[in-house]
Amino acid sequence: MSRKFLMWVDEYQDQAWTLARYLLKDPAEAEDACQEAFVKLWHNQDRIDPDKIRPWLMRVTRNLCLDRLRRRHPTEEWQEWQKPDDGPGPMQELQQHELGEWLKHSINGLTEPYRSLVVLRDVHQHSYEEVASVLELSLTQVKVYLHRARKQLREQLAEVRP
Amino acid sequence: MTQDHRNDGPGAGRAQSGSESERLLDSLFEQISVERAPASLRRRLRRIPLEEQHREGWWRRWLATSPGPRWALVPVLAISLLVVGVVLVMPRQPSEEDVLQARRDLAVAFSYIEEAGLTTGQEIRSVLGTELRHSVKDNLTDHLPFTEQFRKEETS
Numbered sequence: 001m002s003r004k005f006l007m008w009v010d011e012y013q014d015q016a017w018t019l020a021r022y023l024l025k026d027p028a029e030a031e032d033a034c035q036e037a038f039v040k041l042w043h044n045q046d047r048i049d050p051d052k053i054r055p056w057l058m059r060v061t062r063n064l065c066l067d068r069l070r071r072r073h074p075t076e077e078w079q080e081w082q083k084p085d086d087g088p089g090p091m092q093e094l095q096q097h098e099l100g101e102w103l104k105h106s107i108n109g110l111t112e113p114y115r116s117l118v119v120l121r122d123v124h125q126h127s128y129e130e131v132a133s134v135l136e137l138s139l140t141q142v143k144v145y146l147h148r149a150r151k152q153l154r155e156q157l158a159e160v161r162p
Numbered sequence: 163m164t165q166d167h168r169n170d171g172p173g174a175g176r177a178q179s180g181s182e183s184e185r186l187l188d189s190l191f192e193q194i195s196v197e198r199a200p201a202s203l204r205r206r207l208r209r210i211p212l213e214e215q216h217r218e219g220w221w222r223r224w225l226a227t228s229p230g231p232r233w234a235l236v237p238v239l240a241i242s243l244l245v246v247g248v249v250l251v252m253p254r255q256p257s258e259e260d261v262l263q264a265r266r267d268l269a270v271a272f273s274y275i276e277e278a279g280l281t282t283g284q285e286i287r288s289v290l291g292t293e294l295r296h297s298v299k300d301n302l303t304d305h306l307p308f309t310e311q312f313r314k315e316e317t318s
Contacts, residue, residue, distance in 0.1 A: 002211040009207045017199035031203045038207050042214050099186070100193040122191045154183045157190075 005042055008053055013038075015054070015124050016061045022107060022119045023065035033068055037061040055133040058126075062116055062134065099160070106156050113137070114149035121146055 016037055020030035037060045041053070048056050107118050113135050120131045121142075132142045199207075256264075 002215075005211055006208060009204075009210075013199045013204060013207055014196045017203060018197045021197060027200070031200070031206065034199070034203055035206050035210070038210055039214065042210050099190050103187075103190045104194055123194060124196060150187065154187055157183050157187060 005045060008041065008045075008057070009038060012054055012057050016057060018123060019058060019061055019116070019119050020065050022104075022115060022123075023062065024068060025108060029068055029072075030065075033061060033064045036064050052133070054126075055130050058120060058124075058134040059136070066112070099157075102160060103153070103157075106153055109156075110149055110152065114145060114152070117142065117146050118149050118153070122150075 013034070016034045017030065020033045020037075021027065024030045024033060037057060040060050041048075041057055044056075107115060107123075110118060116135060117131060120126045120134055121128070126134070128139055128142050131137075131146075132139050135142065137145070
């Protein structure tokens with residue numbers, strides 16, 4: 001049982017970490033959320049279909065992160081979090097290597113569920129079906145929301161790189 | 163699972179449009195691949211089985227290590243409990259020696275009761291049988307020996 005669990009840890013810890021990192025921004029909290037998600041996996045491992053471990057883990061990680069954000073931002077700050085960040089300075093000419101950092105920041109600026117969608121789909125490269133399972137959305141919703149998210153990112157990119 | 167599906171669905175519009183920003187965005191996404199979890203988190207995650215096994219009770223460990231599915235243990239435990247209950251509730255059959263001893267004890271007890279009944283009857287008859295005749299014209303208490311004794315004690 002432990003061996004199987006440790007195999008999942010090796011396989012999915014980076015993805016869970018990346019998702020938590022994008023959602024929470026705070027590394028210490030992201031670590032706690034990841035650990036909590038894997039503890040839940042430990043306790044539920046017999047009840048989860050082995051083929052669906054990754055979507056299950058990503059869904060739990062995301063929900064734990066959102067719970068933490070709600071606790072952290074009970075009122076105004078939560079609404080603030082819902083608003084997109086300002087992002088890097090507009091109309092600023094950026095080099096290719098800087099654009100990577102810009103994109104990370106822009107993803108952080110997206111609202112939910114767009115942020116999770118972009119992280120899961122474009123960063124983790126999960127299939128649409130898996131993303132739908134993680135976010136508990138329909139396939140159509142995933143495609144439409146992802147289209148909107150990417151449109152936002154493209155528009156911001158157009159401002160940085162006119 | 164990790165195959166790239168970026169060219170299907172509405173996202174396909176990106177490829178079809180062929181716009182520069184679309185291609186740039188794709189290339190940027192390739193730059194920001196999945197981050198490696200920090201060593202501290204890796205250590206914490208690897209400790210989970212040990213810590214959780216320690217936290218769980220002995221019975222959960224026993225359940226976890228028992229052969230077969232857990233649900234199969236439910237009827238086994240239920241039947242065991244039923245057997246123990248039946249054994250505890252079932253009346254014990256007395257031996258022949260116990261029955262004989264009980265009969266002897268009962269005989270002795272009844273003989274005592276009979277003896278006591280006879281003695282009491284004789285006593286009542288001897289006291290009340292003659293004295294009740296006088297009670298018709300005198301105070302009954304004057305003819306009862308214990309009331310006489312009681313009166314003497316009061317006057318002394």
